[in-house]
Amino acid sequence: MYRPFSPYKTTAKFYFPGVLMALLTSFEVSAQWTPAQLSSDRCNMAATTVGNKAFFAGGTGTDYLKSRTTVVIYDNSTNTWSIANLSTARSELVAASAGTKGFFAGGYTGSHNSNVVDIYDSRTNSWTQSKLSEARRQLCATSAGSKVFFAGGRKSGD
Numbered sequence: 171m172y173r174p175f176s177p178y179k180t181t182a183k184f185y186f187p188g189v190l191m192a193l194l195t196s197f198e199v200s201a202q203w204t205p206a207q208l209s210s211d212r213c214n215m216a217a218t219t220v221g222n223k224a225f226f227a228g229g230t231g232t233d234y235l236k237s238r239t240t241v242v243i244y245d246n247s248t249n250t251w252s253i254a255n256l257s258t259a260r261s262e263l264v265a266a267s268a269g270t271k272g273f274f275a276g277g278y279t280g281s282h283n284s285n286v287v288d289i290y291d292s293r294t295n296s297w298t299q300s301k302l303s304e305a306r307r308q309l310c311a312t313s314a315g316s317k318v319f320f321a322g323g324r325k326s327g328d
Contacts, residue, residue, distance in 0.1 A: 212230065214234075216274055225241055226242045241256060254297065256286075260284050269316055276320065285305040305325070
């Protein structure tokens with residue numbers, strides 16, 4: 171019989187942002203679902219974890235027009251929520267983490283594609299920026315070891 175989660179007890183949690191609503195549901199591996207609220211209704215956002223923190227960044231509201239800068243952060247070690255901001259409002263962005271850093275890349279500003287990469291560093295609790303090789307949205311992101319990879323996506327005019 172297939173079991174999607176390990177039978178061993180752990181304190182790990184998985185987070186599932188709601189689509190077009192502020193609902194956030196977490197699943198603790200011990201098989202307990204816990205509902206919570208994001209700060210506002212959003213879709214087309216990016217999510218990743220860095221250490222004990224879960225990040226839900228950017229996106230649009232129910233109007234699908236106004237991209238957001240808001241980053242909602244849940245700290246699992248203190249069970250608290252906080253807010254930060256991306257340097258540029260955008261939706262259809264991606265996120266990935268490597269080591270102590272979270273990367274939020276690309277996306278759509280509401281008028282054009284973005285090449286901005288916002289980088290959160292948990293060691294310094296600070297944000298810096300970088301650039302993708304070209305502006306794109308609807309790309310994908312992953313990490314392997316200490317490297318983060320961004321691939322594909324829609325370029326301007328696609």
